[in-house]
Amino acid sequence: MNEGAVAVPTERVLDLFHGVRLTPTQRRIAHCLVQHAPAVAYLSAAEVAELAGVSQPSVTRFAVALGHDGYPALRRRLRELTAGAPDGRADAGNELQQAVRAEIGNLDRLAGELADRDRIAGTGQLLAASRPLPVLGLRAAAPLAAYFAYFAAKVHPDVRVLDDGGSLLTDRLEQAAAAGASALLAFVLPRYPRETLDALREARDAGLTVVAITDSPVSPAADHADVLLPAAVGADLVFDLHTAPMALAMVLLQAICDAMPADTQRRLEAFEASAARRQLFLD
CATH class of the missing domain: 1.10.10.10 (Winged helix-like DNA-binding domain superfamily/Winged helix DNA-binding domain)
Known part of the structure; x- marks a missing residue:
C-alpha cells in the first residue's frame, strides 16, 4: 500500500x-x-x-x-x-472503502485535466488519422490496451494491439509504420516495463508520433512521448487500480469518434446490422 x-x-x-x-x-x-x-x-x-x-x-x-x-x-x-x-482516515471507513474513495479523487482530478477540450480533440484527430493505429500495452497495461482496442476497432478500420514484448515488438512497430501508421497510442503504467520505454523510442525512430496514457506527468514516459496524458493509478491495495487510466482511454476514444463522425456512424450502423443478423446479443 x-x-x-x-x-x-x-x-x-x-x-x-x-x-x-x-x-x-x-x-x-x-x-x-x-x-x-x-x-x-x-x-x-x-x-x-x-x-x-x-x-x-x-x-x-x-x-x-x-x-x-x-x-x-x-x-x-x-x-x-x-x-x-x-x-481523514477516521471517517473514511475501512481500507477497502478508502481505496475506492481514493479512486473517486483520481477521477475528480482527471475531470479537472479534461477542461482543455482542444488538447483532447487534437489528440483524437491525430489518432483517428493513423491508418493503421497501433496500441501498445505490456504486462499490467495489456488489458487496458485490449479494452481500448476492442471498442476502437468498431469505429477505426485498422487497430493493431501490441501486447507482447521481445524482438517481434520492434518488427510489428516497423510493419505498422510501413503500412502507413503515423501515431502510436501507448499505455505506460507502473512498474514501467523496460521494453515499453524501448518501444516508445523505437516508435519515434520509425517516425510515429507517440501518445502516452500514463499515471503521472513525471512518469518515465514523459521523456519519450510527444503527447502525455496523465491519469493517476490507485496504489492502496496489493495491486494497482487503473480506474482513471481506463476512463481516460474511453474519453480519448470519444475524441477519435468526434474526429470522424461520418465514418463512425457508418461503421457502427454496419456493426449493428451484422450483430442483429447473427443474433450476437440477447437484448
Whole structure:
C-alpha cells in the first residue's frame, strides 16, 4: 500500500513542478518524490539520490531548479505539505472503502485535466488519422490496451494491439509504420516495463508520433512521448487500480469518434446490422 498517496495528495506534490522545465534526470527525482512522499521529506539528499538512482549533486540542482536555495529548503517544503495534508482516515471507513474513495479523487482530478477540450480533440484527430493505429500495452497495461482496442476497432478500420514484448515488438512497430501508421497510442503504467520505454523510442525512430496514457506527468514516459496524458493509478491495495487510466482511454476514444463522425456512424450502423443478423446479443 502506498501510504504517501493518502497522506499527501499527489496533486500537491505535482504543484511543486508545475511550469518548471525538468531534465530527464530531474524527472526521475520528481517521480521519486511523487511515489514516496512523505517519506522523502525526512531523507537526506544522499538518501533521495540513492532512492531515485541519481547522484547527490543532481538532487541539489533539482531543488534549485524548483526555486529553493538547496535540498534542505525543498525538504522543509515537503514537510509542510505533509503536515498540512488532511488525513481523514477516521471517517473514511475501512481500507477497502478508502481505496475506492481514493479512486473517486483520481477521477475528480482527471475531470479537472479534461477542461482543455482542444488538447483532447487534437489528440483524437491525430489518432483517428493513423491508418493503421497501433496500441501498445505490456504486462499490467495489456488489458487496458485490449479494452481500448476492442471498442476502437468498431469505429477505426485498422487497430493493431501490441501486447507482447521481445524482438517481434520492434518488427510489428516497423510493419505498422510501413503500412502507413503515423501515431502510436501507448499505455505506460507502473512498474514501467523496460521494453515499453524501448518501444516508445523505437516508435519515434520509425517516425510515429507517440501518445502516452500514463499515471503521472513525471512518469518515465514523459521523456519519450510527444503527447502525455496523465491519469493517476490507485496504489492502496496489493495491486494497482487503473480506474482513471481506463476512463481516460474511453474519453480519448470519444475524441477519435468526434474526429470522424461520418465514418463512425457508418461503421457502427454496419456493426449493428451484422450483430442483429447473427443474433450476437440477447437484448
